[in-house]
Amino acid sequence: MSRIFDAIKRAERARRTSGKNQNAVTSDGESWERRRSRRWTLDVQVFVYGHKATQEPFHEEAHTLDVSAYGGRLVLAANVHPGQKLLLTNRYTQAEQECTVVYLGPRRAKTTQVAIEFNLPNARFWPVPSRQ
Secondary structure, eight states, rough: OOHHHHHHHHHHHHHHHHOSSTTTTTTTOOOOOOOOOOOOEEEOOEEEEEEESSOOOEEEEEEEEEEEEEEEEEESSOOOOOOOEEEEEEOOOOOOOEEEEEEEEEEEEEEEEEEEEESSSOOGGGGOOOOO
């Protein structure tokens, strides 16, 4: 029994040092990052365009909480739903990017944290100083 436990511990340490299976929690409570690309805490002003459930178009000025090459998290007042397609325009660079709503956080003070994912990775959409 002890050999099995020791083997599991060695495998966890090996995964931790190899960088694979990141953002998982080990048996000793440690965790590490498992994202496809680095995430930056960044407040970027964006224009968000989409359609309401009634197919009526909407647009809103919003801002990000954090971003990555694969998308980000926005604060929106508009009611959106997972799977909904949106178009973002970076207010600073005027770059446009299609995305999909992948997660809705709890609604607070008339806004919701909305996680979006780009159709194709695009780290250049965000004005991130260093892309390593």
